[in-house]
Amino acid sequence: MAKHFREVAAVDGVSFSVRPGETVALLGGNGAGKTTTISMLLGLLKPTRGSIRLFGLDLARYRHKVLGRMNFSSPYVDLPHRLTLRQNLMVFAKLYGLADARARIAELAKALELDALLDRRVGSLSAGQKTRGALAKALINRPELLLLDEPTASLDPDTADWVRHYLERYQQETRCAILLASHNMGEVERLAGQVLMLRQGKIVDSGSPDDLLFRYSRQNLEEVFLDIARDRRAAGEVAPGKPNRGESSHSEERA
Numbered sequence: 001m002a003k004h005f006r007e008v009a010a011v012d013g014v015s016f017s018v019r020p021g022e023t024v025a026l027l028g029g030n031g032a033g034k035t036t037t038i039s040m041l042l043g044l045l046k047p048t049r050g051s052i053r054l055f056g057l058d059l060a061r062y063r064h065k066v067l068g069r070m071n072f073s074s075p076y077v078d079l080p081h082r083l084t085l086r087q088n089l090m091v092f093a094k095l096y097g098l099a100d101a102r103a104r105i106a107e108l109a110k111a112l113e114l115d116a117l118l119d120r121r122v123g124s125l126s127a128g129q130k131t132r133g134a135l136a137k138a139l140i141n142r143p144e145l146l147l148l149d150e151p152t153a154s155l156d157p158d159t160a161d162w163v164r165h166y167l168e169r170y171q172q173e174t175r176c177a178i179l180l181a182s183h184n185m186g187e188v189e190r191l192a193g194q195v196l197m198l199r200q201g202k203i204v205d206s207g208s209p210d211d212l213l214f215r216y217s218r219q220n221l222e223e224v225f226l227d228i229a230r231d232r233r234a235a236g237e238v239a240p241g242k243p244n245r246g247e248s249s250h251s252e253e254r255a
Ligand SMILES: Nc1ncnc2c1ncn2[C@@H]1O[C@H](COP(=O)(O)OP(=O)(O)OP(=O)(O)O)[C@@H](O)[C@H]1O
Pocket: 005, 008, 009, 010, 011, 028, 029, 030, 031, 032, 033, 034, 035, 036, 037
């Protein structure tokens, strides 16, 4: 799929899939196209070209069928501030048509340790508390596909670790597919089975974290990220000036 905003190619012919039980990470510097990709998957932006299939169905055609089976969380999309967290979760539970809304909210509040926050207005919560509340909203409909934009932004290391652990458990129990956009390389190394490296709207390399570490002869994904962001090639790849291996394979066989 591709998305152009006038002359800006925000997403420029990317193709990928996420299977049940798998976590795929979208990595890329500021402006690489991660949020635009997620917005297209949510049906918020229409691709300029290409198509999106979710659960085997074409998103453009079966939007109402697929959106109920997925959910998302982003620190850039706040829950309404004047409602309490409980009221917010109830609104979303009703939007998703949950029959057991109260029980589901109680279950999530317990799991995410939100009991003490449920009756507070969202506007009064700290950034980290809001992030946990947003995660409860993202899980309210027991999604089979979860789109997470920076799920642990603004969380302290202890809470971030706890949230990652919770996501891992949720995925093991439900086989939910997760697409994760993150600037936190440790998080990506821990959660993702597959990493897509985006630069200027294109997938310029991809692989499992171990595969990327091996190919770039690096100790951690942060170093791999810097290599790719600064256009340094993996060991054994073509010399600078020639097309990047990742770029050519993705734009030819995919898009
Ligand atoms: N509504 C818009 N109108 C015009 N250009 C846009 C719009 N939304 C995004 N862009 C441009 O598209 C490109 C990709 O933006 P996007 O928000 O997808 O990047 P990102 O990878 O999520 O970045 P970040 O890590 O900074 O959040 C950027 O150049 C951005 O300026």
